[in-house]
Amino acid sequence: MQASPTINSGFSGFIGHYYRSLVDTGRTAASLHQPLDGFRQQLIQRFIVPVVSKLPDVSTRIFPVNWVGVQGVRLSVVLPIVMDEGIPLMWVPRASILQALVAARDARARRSILGRRWKDVATDCEQVLTEIVHDRFASDVILGRQAVASLQGGYAAASQALSANLLDSVLRKHLNASLRKQVTNHKNGNRLDIDSFSARLGLTMAPVWRGYAEYWLDKGDRVPYSFTRHASAHAVSKRQYSRINAVVAIMLISSVLKLLDEQV
Structure with missing residues (x-):
């Protein structure tokens, strides 16, 4: 099998979009000076928290072992x-x-x-x-x-x-x-x-x-x-x-x- 340029999600597409989504969510809450409503809290708990908890595993799949701790x-x-x-x-x-x-x-x-x-x-x-x-x-x-x-x-x-x-x-x-x-x-x-x-x-x-x-x-x-x-x-x-x-x-x-x- 020959290598393909679309084997995985793009660096900027996956990591960049995910990071910006987290930042934008936090900024929105801060600018309103109020906690997130119950529905958005549920969304974060259900979808974002599980992903964040796995970020170390995701990063080791994206970046090689020699990058760890650098x-x-x-x-x-x-x-x-x-x-x-x-x-x-x-x-x-x-x-x-x-x-x-x-x-x-x-x-x-x-x-x-x-x-x-x-x-x-x-x-x-x-x-x-x-x-x-x-x-x-x-x-x-x-x-x-x-x-x-x-x-x-x-x-x-x-x-x-x-x-x-x-x-x-x-x-x-x-x-x-x-x-x-x-x-x-x-x-x-x-x-x-x-x-x-x-x-x-x-x-x-x-x-x-x-x-x-x-x-x-x-x-x-x-x-x-x-x-x-x-x-x-x-x-x-x-x-x-x-x-x-x-x-x-x-x-x-x-x-x-x-x-x-x-x-x-």
């Missing part, structure tokens, strides 16, 4: 990291590194964190890959673990090259053509419409979209400093190939395969 994880913070900087945050890295990333002052500081903690991030990626259970991803997991092992063994360039090509193969094998186009399309300045996806799908694919930024050697484009699949394939150089970019690449592979495995 402070400051707001959409306004997370989206620029995954969309504009291309750093994956779903399932990897571990909570303590994720906390440092969301608290960092800027993109340069976040790359520095990945550079300092690369061994821990590699371990996290290896762990996530071992958790993938469906046979259809078995060969991808083997290659993903080889990319991790290459990085751990000191062969960052080999790791990045393998991860970049594996990512492309995984998208072609396991996503339908429409979804694959959505998460890789940069033509005419298009941005990924993350609101059209489920929370997990959108937040996982956002850094994939960033990783597919256009690069045209024949147009004289400057080799990008951050990881991109096209530059990894067509602009092999010290500027594109680095240990930090290799870390980002194995994070992409690990998070995408984990997402696909959970949605089978």
Whole structure:
């Protein structure tokens, strides 16, 4: 089964609407300076309270385990990291590194964190890959673990090259053509419409979209400093190939395969 962009309710559609409904109800009561009438109280007790009591369970289904206990994880913070900087945050890295990333002052500081903690991030990626259970991803997991092992063994360039090509193969094998186009399309300045996806799908694919930024050697484009699949394939150089970019690449592979495995 190939992944679909409509597997679950959209992030803004479900969480946003639900949150606004609760806030609006409270504001209305406060503005009237009176308690809610009996009928509305019954509605809240019957429908809203049971849902609120289950919010921790709902949140663990929407957000991965590495987000648990992390402070400051707001959409306004997370989206620029995954969309504009291309750093994956779903399932990897571990909570303590994720906390440092969301608290960092800027993109340069976040790359520095990945550079300092690369061994821990590699371990996290290896762990996530071992958790993938469906046979259809078995060969991808083997290659993903080889990319991790290459990085751990000191062969960052080999790791990045393998991860970049594996990512492309995984998208072609396991996503339908429409979804694959959505998460890789940069033509005419298009941005990924993350609101059209489920929370997990959108937040996982956002850094994939960033990783597919256009690069045209024949147009004289400057080799990008951050990881991109096209530059990894067509602009092999010290500027594109680095240990930090290799870390980002194995994070992409690990998070995408984990997402696909959970949605089978």
